Amino acid sequence: MNTSAIFERIKAAAIEDWQRYVDHEFIRQMEAGTLAQAVFQQYLIQDYLFLIQYARAYALAIYKSPTLEDMQLAQGGLNAILGEMHLHIRLCEGWGLKKADLIAAPEHAATIAYTRYVLDCGQRGDLLDLHVALAPCMIGYAEIGRRLAPALAANPNHPYREWISEYASEGFQQAAQASINHMQQLADRALTEARFLDIVAIFSKASQLEADFWQMGFDLAREKN
Numbered sequence: 506m507n508t509s510a511i512f513e514r515i516k517a518a519a520i521e522d523w524q525r526y527v528d529h530e531f532i533r534q535m536e537a538g539t540l541a542q543a544v545f546q547q548y549l550i551q552d553y554l555f556l557i558q559y560a561r562a563y564a565l566a567i568y569k570s571p572t573l574e575d576m577q578l579a580q581g582g583l584n585a586i587l588g589e590m591h592l593h594i595r596l597c598e599g600w601g602l603k604k605a606d607l608i609a610a611p612e613h614a615a616t617i618a619y620t621r622y623v624l625d626c627g628q629r630g631d632l633l634d635l636h637v638a639l640a641p642c643m644i645g646y647a648e649i650g651r652r653l654a655p656a657l658a659a660n661p662n663h664p665y666r667e668w669i670s671e672y673a674s675e676g677f678q679q680a681a682q683a684s685i686n687h688m689q690q691l692a693d694r695a696l697t698e699a700r701f702l703d704i705v706a707i708f709s710k711a712s713q714l715e716a717d718f719w720q721m722g723f724d725l726a727r728e729k730n
């Protein structure tokens with residue numbers, strides 16, 4: 506099949522789920538700076554647990570790599586995830602939470618659902634399936650970071666400056682672009698017309714699980730109140 510601009514085509518085919526993820530109420534409140542800190546804290550603790558499993562998914566991508574170049578690209582993704590976790594440690598330290606407290610937190614069902622879904626896509630499928638399941642994570646956060654960055658210029662005291670800056674950063678933007686480029690290579694090699702709908706279904710599901718992940722922050726903060 507014609508696989509040009511494959512990321513844009515997959516996103517267009519899953520646009521409703523994608524928008525529910527990147528335009529979630531959590532992101533709107535984050536942009537406005539009105540998101541309750543309790544909601545953000547619950548989200549961030551779960552996100553730390555999420556990233557541990559996500560690092561395993563990138564490690565699986567290394568294992569599933571047919572070529573050395575695929576392996577090096579997956580290693581870049583793994584490094585980006587491991588680097589991102591410093592943000593979580595830093596922000597949590599500011600609230601008096603230590604790394605040990607984070608690791609000891611129970612994983613929420615939404616965290617388990619999303620991470621294990623991605624790991625399963627990788628286990629049963631090939632590197633393209635796994636890569637598509639991984640895509641909403643890095644590419645979505647990069648899109649959100651770019652979109653929210655102007656809110657920082659508008660508000661010098663923005664409460665979520667550190668978080669937004671991380672995802673708007675050159676390093677994170679590059680990692681997301683590398684992910685788009687790798688997906689393109691994999692699609693050129695392995696994507697057929699018959700597989701396209703399966704690939705879109707994986708992307709849609711992962712985007713839905715991302716939206717559920719934002720929602721979890723609100724739900725957990727309400728339960729703890």
Ligand SMILES: Cc1ncc(CO)c(N)n1
Nearest residue numbers: 552555589642643646718
């Ligand atoms: C749930 C989730 N998705 C994506 C990212 C970006 O790596 C993250 N930190 N957490």
